[in-house]
Amino acid sequence: MDFIVTKSSQSMVCPASPTPSLTLDLSTIDRLPGLNAKVRTYHVFGSGSGSGLTPAKAIREALSKALAYYYPLAGRLVRSSDGNLQIECNAQGAWFIDATASCRLEDINYLSHPLVPMHDQLLPDPQPEIGPSDVLVLMQVTQFTCGGFVIGLESSHAVFDGLGSAQFLNCVAEFSRGLKAPTVEPVWYREAIPKPPGVAYVPFDASPPFLMPSYKLEQAIIDVSLDDISCFKSQFFELTGERCSVFDTLVARVWQRRTRAINLDPDVQVKLVFFANARPLVHPALPVGFYGNCFFPVTVTITSEKLVSASIVEVVKLIKKAKAKLPVEFARWAAGEGEDPYVPSLGYTTLFVSEWSRLGFKEIDYGWGTPIQVVPLTYSDLIPVCILGSPPAPMKGARFIAQCVEEEHLEEFKKYMMNHK
Template sequence: MSFSFSVIKSSQSMVKPAKPTPQTTLNLSAIDKLPGLRCKVKTYHVFSSGHEPGKVIREALSKALVHYYPLAGRLTESSQGDLQIACTGDGIWFAEASANCSLELVNHLSHPLVPTHDQLLPDPRPGLDPTDILVLMQVTEFTCGGFVIGLEFCHSICDGLGAAQFLNSVGEFARGLTAPTVTPVWLREAIPKPPKRSYTSTTSPARDQAHPPMPSYKLEQLTIDISMDQIGMFKNQYYKLTGERCSVFEVLAAKVWKCRTRAIDLESDEEVKLVFFANVRGLVDSELPAGFYGNCFFPVSVTAMSGVLIGVSEVEVVNMIKEAKKKLPEEFGKWVAGEGEDPYVPTLSYSTLFVSEWSRLGFGKVDYGWGTPVQVVPLTYSDIIPVCILGSPPAKTPAPVTAARLITQCVEVMHVASFRDHLNGTSYENGIGFDLNSLI
């Protein structure tokens, strides 16, 4: 950047429910209590226009929290060390701010390395521990009339679908509705409690000492747009070869997994793993209602030897992914019964790739009164887990792009060039290449 980007915060405070809410303690589900979810998921939500968005969204948040009052509470622990939600009504942290440039000047935040994230994310005043607050939000207006919401959301209380449901409710209140169209449902007791599985707090020093040290891989960030025409060509070829359909997710997950495996240059007999997360609301016995906003996902794993994965075509890799998806009900049933190894315990290895699909969570439908977001930007910023997020490119910069966006933080610097070459598909046989629309 050739200019000094700056943000001035005009107001910061807690936003509490607009009306009195129940003062109680709520239990979390076995999935909510996973130690790996004790974190904040950070995102940018970029909007091209708005009128006093900070004021409008603040008022809408207060109304939405009447219905989603657990989000205004705080994490606590039972005497047994189980995570719970104390519904205190203390509120969520909210800041209003203004930036000194237009969204166009910062490329609508398309570049993950634009040095803006610290200023666009909320930062509570001294004396407040941000880890205690379940939701933190900052609305930053830009000189062009657009705005960016910097959001931090505690994963222990919502998965992506649940967080998007809440934001859509806020949008409805901002547009003048008097009640959410989808009634929020807590119902954490509907999630199975597997025997032999105990997800207690990991905050005590004694427990921390038992955990192995976390890895740090110095993973590089890449943003890659892949044309839907290219994806469609692969899907057509897959149908001709197999007589079956495949999804965009399956195409991209297969392509990225194989290309990354080639790029990181492992021994041929080393095991590699692909992990992605499936919504299992339909597998819960009690048939969760539409308004359930808790965590309800299950990790699906695909495993192969590095040499085998490299040697097969993407068509065969898609088949591997499909087979793993077919086994989801069986594997979920094993977890419910407490059988086998715990699939929720992540394999923190450079040979494991985590893929997460964001394009269908519902964030792109949120409307505070001035239209849906130009784009939603997940912020990974982690050197612990190699990850690829499947999303959508900006909708209006300057014209809509029919493409899928890959936001990756999955290879170290020495593997970046090879990863790019393999994604282009120009350096090996048995593969279908993609012309990369943009590699930022």
């Protein structure tokens, strides 16, 4: 199939009205070395009745209006005299590309599998004379012959987490639908994030070089039906008298089955790390509209032998127990006690899990209806990661986008994941 993307215009989108000129400090969490990276996503929309403008024109105009409120996102990352990342609010803008594709969304199965060879054509190329890390938001709107479109987004993780990104995109969508002001006013307020004594995250590019692992991780996409999820939750309640979440159910499954697939020595310590929303744990409370990074890494550790031989109910209990300790662990970190949880051990024995299904992206409507699906892309094939999201509409259930095993373990991992027992 011929798949040609033509990029008809590329330009910087600046705030629609004057914005403050100042330099803003990032928070302790924002400055984590691993967050000085771009998060890449696809937002896939079918054809619908829009505003009369093309999606690209409507969204470009809306982006300009949204940047007047989220003006730090139109600025640039800079270094302070002590090397910390800051935002220089200079209204230089976000990078925007208007593009068209030579086929229908149906022809590429609505991008339901992000490994298709052409997917990178749907992501925005950076402006040639500007470093790709300098611009905080890059967006490409590609219209297909069927009337549907894909928003390819690259945004800096240093300025917001998933919840903050969804809040910003919803503001763009509200302006695209014709609202005069956002329903949620953005608030910077990074000074509210704790500053643990003794913690000073050095810039990523100033850190000592990491010993890069020798493995290369392969990607797999695995869907789990709603019936399968509901059945396990019912069984868990019958056996324990307790309830468990969809997250608990699915993460227990992928961690245990991935560990079985990679077949480690019995006494090897394996870790699960997942990222919990820490907004409710900050005191005084964060205001509505805060869009910075505010998550906490929850870690579960056990030997490989104990994990693979445990019942799935026991693994769920381990995860629930770790989640219950979150307030205590966050308070310990804020006080500067113990090892820094934001610097977890990297390696093949650690699985990182990120949940995307509850961030709010699936509810965003630019005027053409909510997305068929939102596709997050992993940005490293060296960190074992599993993203928990949703399958394309109208499917129900959950979707794993996993990049967590080497090629020699891939088929075994997929076999275990498809086994419902």
